[in-house]
Amino acid sequence: MKNIFKFALVLSIGIASCQQDDNFVTPADKAEATASSLRENMLPTVPQKHQLIKHGNVKLAYYPDGKLQKVTYVAATRTSPATFATYKYNANYIIATVYYNNKVAQETTYLLDNYLRCYESIQKDYIPMGPNAYQVKESNFHYNYNSKGQLDSRINKKVPTQKTVFIWNAAGDLVKMTGYNFRSGQAYEPVQSETTLYYDQPTGDPILADLAPINSEAANLPDPYLMVFGKSSRHLVKMVTENTSLGGNYYAYALDAEGYVTKRDWYTVTDAKLIESTLYEYLISDLGFNL
Template sequence: MKLIQNAPNIAKALILTGMLGACQNEKVAVVNPMAEQAQRHDFQNSKISAESKLIKDASRVLAYSGPRNLLTKETLESYNYYIEYAYNGQSISGTRYQISTKKQVEKNVYTLNANGLCIQSIVGNNFKVTTVYEYNENQQLIKAYNKSEPNERLEFDYSDETNGQAMLLSVTFYDKANLKIKELSYSYAGLTPDIYPVNPEYLAAGTTKYLPIFGRFSPYLVKMVTEKEFTYHPFKEYTSARLYAYTQYADGKVKSIKATDVKSGNTYSSTERQYSSAMASN
């Protein structure tokens, strides 16, 4: 939760967005080419079949339905919520409910362009933030900013490779005063292919982890993330880093992810993934 405490409003809004997964009643869903493209944009690049779907990521349970096998539900019982997603033309809405009361907690709306990429999101109920998203010629996210406070933004930097091989190198956070308050740097030692991509772990709070509507961040699995935080008056810089280790199924999909703090060697998190298609033996 450290990121929430120190991030500007746009980052807080993105974090709240990321708490949404996906859920949708198939009987009322409007499934159209735009929605399908938003779901399949990155998966096509990775040659993921319609039958091969991530159904469990740590304690999050994902479900899919409909003729195009779209993501229909995310449930996180330990946090007492589930999400419903509805697809309508060039927009996707995500509504979060408490499991215990069925009470609506929050509704977010994502507007998509002709390529199925999110170009604007409106997040929150009482606290609403409109975020605008910009992409480069490779359809990779390069900027996300608060529409009412444009200085409050995130900027994304990539390597120079072409043909879908460009890798996310860093993400920089700025506040309303245009001060840099955080920077995340990524490394990809070994260049292990990411067969089933989701939005990056550190960015998932900002881009919804399981809907590929923000472009492809990298074709490879992240090996290390270095985080720098900046404070002012007086100026101070704080640095931390995490290493990521993976196990994989026989087909190359990630089976487990272990994140370790570089300085202490302590395990920060350990995640298991399961997929709907038949996995080969361990």
């Protein structure tokens, strides 16, 4: 009897409370309202992920986890198959296989350190020597990195007297590459090439951040899109010169509203002649929030 009385008393108090405040909100309702407000306030500024899917005529595809899966360099036509590269990942290495005319043309194994940087690449090129014969040409390079995780040097393991040294500035940009060769028992001498990269120009163009970097073309790394060679330059290169040729090349960029490159024009320094225009396309997705 006492329990029934207590239940009736609690029920009457609850009804009275509801009558006194028709706008009563439960903690769950309040939490949902707060989350809804946050969503509305955040939608205009939700950060987005840009994934490069087209670079000129080159198309890039990715695995669901974001790793590079396939790069198509030449699309298939009615008369010829595509030229493309595929990528397979393991804990300590990556295998990239290039197919040309429906046959394996090149296979490169990238050995990775604990920071997932390539410390050695082993490349095999399969050179056709007839209808059913080919010659295998192998190249092997070792890579060293500085304390900041930037590529410091690359050494030809088959010809150890040959190496390339990479110089970086305080802003985190690659500014010089020097090719060396060991001759006549002397110290390394710059006999191959010296390439200098500039990130601003005398015209006063601003230095631009590189928000979706790929491997530097000037560095001549084994793969332009596989990002396993340490940190990339933080800014877009504006001009490149080489000691083995006159003049050089400079670049102009078009950016979208968020600062990502949508077009790059490549000109010669000597006569400002347009050599090539390259368009960039991205797969854009929101970085998720669970509110």
